[in-house]
Amino acid sequence: ERCDGGATAVAHPNIALIKYWGKRDERLFLPWTDSLSMTLDIFPTTTRVRLDAAAGQDTVTLDGVPAYGQTLRRVTAFLGLVRERAGLRQRAVVQSRNTVPTGAGLASSAGGFAALAVAAAAAYGLGLDARGLSRLARRGSGSASRSVFGGFALWHAGDAAGTDAEADLASYAEPVPTAGLDAALVVAVLDAGPKEVSSRAAMRRTVATSPLYRPWARSSGEDLAEMRAALLRGDLPAVGEIAERNALGMHATMLAARPAVRYLSPATLTVLDSVLQLRREGVAAYATMDAGPNVKVLCARADAQRVAGVVRAAAPGRAVHIAGPGPGARLTGGDR
Ligand code: ATP
Numbered sequence: 001e002r003c004d005g006g007a008t009a010v011a012h013p014n015i016a017l018i019k020y021w022g023k024r025d026e027r028l029f030l031p032w033t034d035s036l037s038m039t040l041d042i043f044p045t046t047t048r049v050r051l052d053a054a055a056g057q058d059t060v061t062l063d064g065v066p067a068y069g070q071t072l073r074r075v076t077a078f079l080g081l082v083r084e085r086a087g088l089r090q091r092a093v094v095q096s097r098n099t100v101p102t103g104a105g106l107a108s109s110a111g112g113f114a115a116l117a118v119a120a121a122a123a124y125g126l127g128l129d130a131r132g133l134s135r136l137a138r139r140g141s142g143s144a145s146r147s148v149f150g151g152f153a154l155w156h157a158g159d160a161a162g163t164d165a166e167a168d169l170a171s172y173a174e175p176v177p178t179a180g181l182d183a184a185l186v187v188a189v190l191d192a193g194p195k196e197v198s199s200r201a202a203m204r205r206t207v208a209t210s211p212l213y214r215p216w217a218r219s220s221g222e223d224l225a226e227m228r229a230a231l232l233r234g235d236l237p238a239v240g241e242i243a244e245r246n247a248l249g250m251h252a253t254m255l256a257a258r259p260a261v262r263y264l265s266p267a268t269l270t271v272l273d274s275v276l277q278l279r280r281e282g283v284a285a286y287a288t289m290d291a292g293p294n295v296k297v298l299c300a301r302a303d304a305q306r307v308a309g310v311v312r313a314a315a316p317g318r319a320v321h322i323a324g325p326g327p328g329a330r331l332t333g334g335d336r
Contacts, residue, residue: 012042138172
């Protein structure tokens with residue numbers, strides 16, 4: 001059943017502890033590897049989708065500004081997919097607000113497309129369950145498949161073989177069990193500006209040219225198996241160690257791409273040094289970085305204030321946030 005008044009959804013970004021880096025199918029957003037993330041309880045994106053029978057095209061507003069170019073094309077293509085599934089032709093009015101810097105390697109696209117998927121599915125009456133929403137969100141941005149779920153989520157790459165429809169069905173995220181893991185991520189926003197090379201372009205170049213890509217993808221599978229076991233044990237130091245090596249390995253694949261993609265800045269390395277210093281002092285703190293210079297430090301919730309203090313001292317004048325595990329994407333009551 002469609003929501004004639006439109007639908008509004010909220011979703012949060014997620015930070016991968018086992019990274020998504022590299023698509024095997026760009027059209028269907030199918031990755032080469034499984035990935036695993038923590039959805040955050042900060043930086044929500046709120047997106048409203050309303051059908052407009054009179055409109056000849058979709059209108060998209062992001063943070064109060066009409067979207068254009070790549071963002072507009074991406075959202076319109078996504079809505080086209082939703083319309084095709086719904087068997088409806090009405091265009092939509094989309095209004096979205098990010099509280100996270102957009103396109104800065106802070107996973108704005110993950111929260112953004114998870115919120116859009118949930119709101120658009122409701123507005124067009126797709127009647128999807130959480131797994132179906134995760135598959136749908138994947139078609140907007142791969143990592144958005146994970147933000148449909150709260151806490152820790154695993155995105156299955158799915159079977160490489162089979163038809164398009166089978167491959168699509170096999171690639172979705174689902175919650176992963178953890179035992180008594182009281183984790184926090186300290187997020188250091190070292191540069192909130194948009195990146196020079198988009199994640200999409202960077203992963204494409206890495207897969208096509210980096211001699212380190214295949215070895216990393218192989219070892220990432222092993223990291224994932226170890227990570228799942230560590231999460232089940234509630235073993236924070238093991239979770240952190242695996243996450244840190246997986247992220248550094250991913251950045252190594254990019255550094256070896258031709259030409260190289262380097263997102264890490266001098267400020268990144270200074271924060272990484274402060275994380276090493278924390279470990280020398282006996283604090284279980286581990287770093288992970290995405291397609292940008294910003295650093296996210298995994299630690300126990302009880303240590304988060306201390307870790308944030310040390311990171312702040314290493315990154316003077318920069319914003320440092322503390323995030324815990326957050327909720328999955330959901331419709332908000334408001335205008336349903
Ligand atoms: P990361 O590499 O960590 O995922 P990111 O998601 O910030 O960082 P990109 O993957 O380059 O960076 O994606 C950013 C793009 O996602 C934006 O340029 C925009 O096109 C799209 N996007 C971001 N927020 C929204 C939103 N709320 N609604 C729709 N599209 C969004």
